[in-house]
Amino acid sequence: MMRLVQIFGRIPRVLLFAAAALIQVALIAVMVVDHARILREGAEVTLQTRPVDPRDFLRGDYVVLSYDISSVPAGTLKDTPSSGKSIYVKLAPKAGGFYEVVSVHAEPVAVGSDEVLIHGRVTSGNTCGTQSRSYCERLQISYGIERYFVPEGEGREIESARNEGKVAIVAAVTASGRAAIKRLLIDGKPAYDEPMF
């Protein structure tokens, strides 16, 4: 280890500061590029939002979104051991073009041509059983698309529309199940379109 310290000592300090800045900038850039990749490569999935508990209303300038697929029956997973928070939900288009839940899985599974597998994290419903380590009957799932930041002052309008069931989103979902909001629809019409960068 002291040898490593000596090697570091030989590198000009200015370069080390530059490298630190460069790595941090690169990490931030990776976040954005990764998001753009999801938008570019992901399959489009339209999801219906649902009213949100008043306590979770608009905080700051983002809208809290909850979906029909946010609360799902555990199905065959019920009473099986829950090893972690990770979960995969198979979706298929139903009436009105909205995607709905087909089945829930602890591991990735194969999907049909019109189906999509979306990855989520169980926020509630995986601590049942005597050891609190089994799936419950119903699971609350977060997909990382539950917030949409809007320009200042525009949140209330979307919030009201959401509570009237008029808001839907188009999400891009990659083959690995990662999702990002691509478009916000109010009354079926695009209200916000997410640019790539």
Add this chain to the structure above:
Amino acid sequence: MSERAYRQRLEADIARWQADGVITSSTADAIRGALKPVPDGVTIATVVAIVGGLLIAAAFLAFIAANWTAIARPARFAILLAAIAGAYGIGAWFDRSRRPYLADLAAGVGSIVFGAAIALTGQMYHLGEDFAGGMLLFAAGALVAAVLTSSRGALAVALVAACFWSGMRVFELADVHLPFVGFWLIAALLAVAWNAPVARHLVALAAVAWLIQSGFGLDRSHYAEPVFAITAGFSLLLGAGLAFASRGAASLRAFGLVLSHYGAFALALTLAALIAFASGAPRASLPAPVIACGIAGAILSFVASLMERRVGPALAGLSIGFALLVVSGRLRSSGIDEPWLLYAVALASMLCLVISGMLDEVRPRVVAGWIGLACVIAAITWSVRGSLLPRAAFLAASGGVVVVLASLLGRPLRQERPQ
């Protein structure tokens, strides 16, 4: 003791020894000549400059925030990246002009800006709600900055972010978050490589925070009795610290000693809290891996004692053993009787810690033991049910036993003392 305080004390001693004729003026000069120059401390001008820099940074941030929505998204993103690059650029400039404290501060500020940039980028691009994942990214970036720039500030930011990351994962998973250990080990290696007191304390503090979080995780998972698990963790911290302090390079020994200080304080306070607030049998089981952690702490203390050929670490091991016995719940009485044996063993544990510190001449361990003794006595009195008289009798009897012990210990010491 800081380098500056040590020099002041040494200078006073040299002057006294010279006045008493113990050393000659040439010897005094030779001692002074053998010492390296005292590193420059933080001057008043530096402190004022730091405040000025922070005010300018705050003004800049407020200005950007006021016009945030009016700025186009790519421009906002560019501002964030420029702020990171700017902070490190200023840091490099300070480093070049031989102002290490300011360079360190700039790298620390750069890491904080990096964290803010993660949050704002997440907001701008509607990224997922995985706060813990964001915290991990924040911690990793700050740790890389700490490794590259040797910034204690960046290390502090990294460890705080990592503790938040671990805490959030513990809350999500309702379990112990082991990946934190890998992160902590890298930080520990840095602290040893730098041989820097601040880094040692930060790393030790992070270990204590993680052990407490792990206790909460185990409580939620119902896998193990949380108080016992936390005590076992603190025991391991104390024992491992003593083992590190017994052998190896000076920086490793110093690191081990700081770990043992934090372990001793945490152990003492946990024991007192248990007696004051917890009653009855343990709520959950005591699984073998958790018990093994505690026992490992005691064994490591005895190993340190053997390696150093000193009794002090062995007494610390005994203190750990007594503490584990107390928190295991085995000594609690089943009925309405007071757990007198439990109180006595808790007092014995803290007394061992005090004597251990005195034998090793380690003041923090002595202070930890005294605080533990005071808190345990206070806790015994606090947790009173009914009359205080039985407690008065118990404390008087304990005091009597300790006085007899002191008398027995004093005799051989008097015989050993030269006339």
